[in-house]
Amino acid sequence: MKKATRFYKYIAFFRLRFVMGLQYRTAALAGVATQFAWGFMEISMFLAFERAAPDAFPMTFGQLASYEWLQQAFLAFFMAWLMEGELFDTITSGSVAYELCRPIGLYEMWFTRSLAKRLSAGLLRCLPILVVAALLPDPWKLHAPMSPVTLLCFIVTMIMGLLVTVALCMIIYMLTFFTISPKGMRMIFAFAAEFFQGAVIPLPFFPAPMQRVMEYLPFAAMQNVPMRVYSGQLAGVELFRAAGLQVFWLAALTGIGKALCAKAMQKMTVQGG
Amino acid sequence: MTAKNNDRNISELRLYVHYVSLHLRSVMQYKASFWMTVVGQFLVTFNMFLGVYFLFDRFGSVEGFTYQEVLLCFSLMLTEYSLGECIARGFDSFDSMVRQGEFDRVLTRPRSDILQVLGSKIELTRVGRLLQAGVMFVYGVTRSGVTWNAWRVITVLLMLLGGTALFCGIFLLFASICFYTLEGLEFMNILTDGAREYGKYPVSIYGRRMMQFCTFVIPYALVQYYPLLVLLGRTDRNWYGLLPLGGLLFLLPCGALWKLGVRHYQSAGS
Numbered sequence: 001m002k003k004a005t006r007f008y009k010y011i012a013f014f015r016l017r018f019v020m021g022l023q024y025r026t027a028a029l030a031g032v033a034t035q036f037a038w039g040f041m042e043i044s045m046f047l048a049f050e051r052a053a054p055d056a057f058p059m060t061f062g063q064l065a066s067y068e069w070l071q072q073a074f075l076a077f078f079m080a081w082l083m084e085g086e087l088f089d090t091i092t093s094g095s096v097a098y099e100l101c102r103p104i105g106l107y108e109m110w111f112t113r114s115l116a117k118r119l120s121a122g123l124l125r126c127l128p129i130l131v132v133a134a135l136l137p138d139p140w141k142l143h144a145p146m147s148p149v150t151l152l153c154f155i156v157t158m159i160m161g162l163l164v165t166v167a168l169c170m171i172i173y174m175l176t177f178f179t180i181s182p183k184g185m186r187m188i189f190a191f192a193a194e195f196f197q198g199a200v201i202p203l204p205f206f207p208a209p210m211q212r213v214m215e216y217l218p219f220a221a222m223q224n225v226p227m228r229v230y231s232g233q234l235a236g237v238e239l240f241r242a243a244g245l246q247v248f249w250l251a252a253l254t255g256i257g258k259a260l261c262a263k264a265m266q267k268m269t270v271q272g273g
Numbered sequence: 274m275t276a277k278n279n280d281r282n283i284s285e286l287r288l289y290v291h292y293v294s295l296h297l298r299s300v301m302q303y304k305a306s307f308w309m310t311v312v313g314q315f316l317v318t319f320n321m322f323l324g325v326y327f328l329f330d331r332f333g334s335v336e337g338f339t340y341q342e343v344l345l346c347f348s349l350m351l352t353e354y355s356l357g358e359c360i361a362r363g364f365d366s367f368d369s370m371v372r373q374g375e376f377d378r379v380l381t382r383p384r385s386d387i388l389q390v391l392g393s394k395i396e397l398t399r400v401g402r403l404l405q406a407g408v409m410f411v412y413g414v415t416r417s418g419v420t421w422n423a424w425r426v427i428t429v430l431l432m433l434l435g436g437t438a439l440f441c442g443i444f445l446l447f448a449s450i451c452f453y454t455l456e457g458l459e460f461m462n463i464l465t466d467g468a469r470e471y472g473k474y475p476v477s478i479y480g481r482r483m484m485q486f487c488t489f490v491i492p493y494a495l496v497q498y499y500p501l502l503v504l505l506g507r508t509d510r511n512w513y514g515l516l517p518l519g520g521l522l523f524l525l526p527c528g529a530l531w532k533l534g535v536r537h538y539q540s541a542g543s
Contacts, residue, residue, distance in 0.1 A: 030459035037463040041471045041479065048478035053332045183309045191316040200324040205331060 009104055014112045021120025028124040035072040035129060042068050043140055058204040062143050063231035067202055069133040069142040070227050076121035077162045078223040080193030083169055083186065084114065091176045100265075107261040110173060111254075114166045122162075146232050153239060158226035160246040165222050167253035168193065174257055177264035197222040204233070218253060221246040285388055292392030300397055307398060314401035318351065322409070325473060336478045345413030346501055347473035349432055351406040353496065354469040355399040356433070357440025362396040364441075365465075367448035368456050377540050386535060387528075390448065419504055428500050428514035435517025436496040440465065442520070442527040443491070449527065452534030468493055475501055495519035 046064055050057050057064075076082060087110060090096045099106060133142035145151040172189050176182040194200060196219035203211050203224050214220055225242045228234045234242050300307045325347065329340040338346075358365070367390060370376050379389045419425065443464050450458060468491075471479070476487045476498040487494040499513040 027459070033460040034463055037460070037467060038470075041467065044479040044483065045471065045474060047480075048335050048474070049328055049332045052335050056331050056333075058331075181305070181309070183306070184312070187309070187313040187316055191320060195320055195323060200320050201327060206327055207330060 010108055010112045013104075013109060014116045017113050017116035018120045021117050022124060024121075025124065028121070031075075031125050032128050035075060035125065036132070039068055039072040039129070039133070040140070042072075047139060059202075059231070059233060061139055062141070063233060064202070065140060066143050066231045067227045069129065070230060071199070071223060073126040073129040073133070074122050074158070074223070076125060077118050077158070078165050078197065078199070080165075080169075080197070080199075081186075081190040082118065082121075083172065084117065087113075087173055088176055088182050088186075091173070092182070096268075106265070107170065107174075107258050111166055111170055111257075114169055115162070118162060118166065143231065145230055150229065150232060150235075153243075154226055154230040157229050157243055157246060160243065160250060161222050161224075161226050164218065164246060164250050164253065167250055167257060168218060168222075170257040171253060171260065174260035174264060177260075177268060193219050193222070196220065198224040198227070202227070204228075215242075216245065218249040221249045285385060288384065289388060289392060293395055296395040296397060310398040311401035314398060315405055318402050318405050321470065321473060322347075322405070335474060338475055338478075339417065341413050341417035342501075342505055343413075343474055344409045345417055345419070345504070346475050346497065348406045348408075348410035348413055349429070349501075350436065350472040350497060351402055351469065352410070353433060353436025354440055354465070354472070355402040355406065356437040357444065358465075359396050359399045360437070361391060361441040361444035363390045363392065363394040364444040364448035366394060368451040368454075371451050371538075372455060374540060376538065380535075380538075387445075387531065417505065420506070424511060424514060425504055428503050428517075431514065431517040432496055432500050435520030437520075439492065439496055439520035439523050440468075442523045443468075445524070445527040445531055449530040449534040452538050464491060472497060492519045492523055 043065055046068075047061070050061060059067075071078075090099065096106075099109070102109070130142065133140075134144070136142070145154060168189075172182070172186060175185060179185065196214055196217050198220070203214055203220065206214065215224075221242075225234065225246060229239060229242075325340075325343060329335075329343070334340075335343065363370075367376075370379075370390070370393065375393075376386075376390075379386050382389065446464075447458070447461050450461070472493060476484055476494045484494060484498070487498075495516040496519070499508075499516045502508040503511060503514040
């Protein structure tokens with residue numbers, strides 16, 4: 001019973017933040033237009049490379065087109081530089097003390113908050129992009145998933161990918177307690193995360209030995225897995241291995257994040273004023 | 274009369290130099306933050322470069338362009354964009370200037386409004402990108418086997434000039450629209466950020482429609498694709514090297530739109 005009420009707090013907080021995120025509809029509409037243009041350009045670019053050497057293309061073109069549209073549609077879920085400036089300010093200015101007065105865990109609360117933000121932004125943008133992209137003519141088209149099972153696996157790995165993304169960002173927030181200026185750390189993190197999660201180019205386009213190593217990094221558990229599950233590139237044993245890695249990284253990253261949080265709470269001194 | 278005009282131009286230039294020195298001194302108060310931003314800019318562009326590198330590693334060429342040739346194109350576009358952004362950043366955040374009534378103050382001063390808006394923000398952190406563009410340019414030039422002659426050197430200079438002007442023009446266009454919408458239109462950044470991101474490859478790879486758009490609507494191809502052909506010796510039409518001047522011409526309609534906007538301007542009253 002006590003456990004249930006404790007959990008309820010986070011759900012209420014999540015709802016609050018989620019509904020708040022849904023208010024920014026005009027911004028979302030502008031975002032949709034931008035993402036369409038980017039999706040188009042990205043796909044035309046790959047079309048040109050495919051014309052140059054069709055045999056070197058590591059997946060079918062339909063799979064690539066689907067990957068690109070999903071990436072645009074769910075950009076807010078996985079974008080590494082989408083972090084909350086407010087939280088960094090809270091930490092550096094010391095007003096985090098107020099947060100600590102609340103009868104809830106700091107780590108859990110901020111995790112919920114980041115999750116709600118990404119989820120609301122992503123859900124607002126994804127539908128128009130997915131619908132229109134599915135209606136486009138052939139090389140551009142977002143293909144339907146092969147079976148309901150694939151769709152289900154896609155949704156599950158997508159949620160896991162989102163959780164891993166939030167867990168990674170939480171580590172950056174927590175590290176901010178130990179440095180005064182988080183800017184540099186944030187930039188290096190965003191750079192590495194974008195590159196290694198397949199946001200610059202999908203992982204199969206890298207040389208094979210490099211790709212094998214990249215698959216094991218926590219970043220690969222972000223968008224790389226769901227986007228490739230969707231078009232059937234990860235199936236069977238490979239799907240299980242990728243999903244297993246997602247579970248592992250989620251556990252490991254939240255573990256590290258919570259440990260850092262506990263350590264930060266111990267050593268933190270808030271100057272009055 | 275002309276002597277008087279000349280005086281005025283010189284004093285405008287002096288004012289601009291003064292603005293630059295002000296911004297330089299202000300960023301140098303926060304040196305660590307300045308260099309951090311420079312490094313950040315560098316990393317973002319470095320990701321773009323890595324994307325190009327690994328795609329060429331796999332495919333070898335694109336539309337008949339080699340890796341080195343694309344790097345040449347990429348570095349020129351990046352330099353033009355960075356210079357344009359460095360100069361015209363004030364227009365990029367012009368919407369807040371209109372909303373907060375800052376523009377009223379600009380209008381009361383007996384100096385050019387464009388110059389004052391330009392001077393309101395000069396983005397010096399773009400050196401991170403310029404540095405990277407420089408390295409890529411040197412590499413691209415030495416490896417792509419461009420045989421230099423006077424005409425090709427002029428073509429490169431015209432590309433830099435025309436491209437920078439083109440990006441300044443687009444920023445000016447944004448600002449002019451703000452007079453009517455009162456807020457920045459986010460999707461307009463397809464024309465700036467999008468051009469920086471996808472202008473790394475010659476426009477021709479994106480197909481015929483995109484070529485037409487980039488020749489007649491927003492003349493990216495005039496500062497990028499056509500003169501590039503001259504540099505690489507892929508065309509006999511040496512006059513293609515003059516096309517970047519189209520980027521300068523692009524400033525005319527943008528300037529006219531700005532004038533129209535200023536006339537339409539109604540103060541926010543704050």
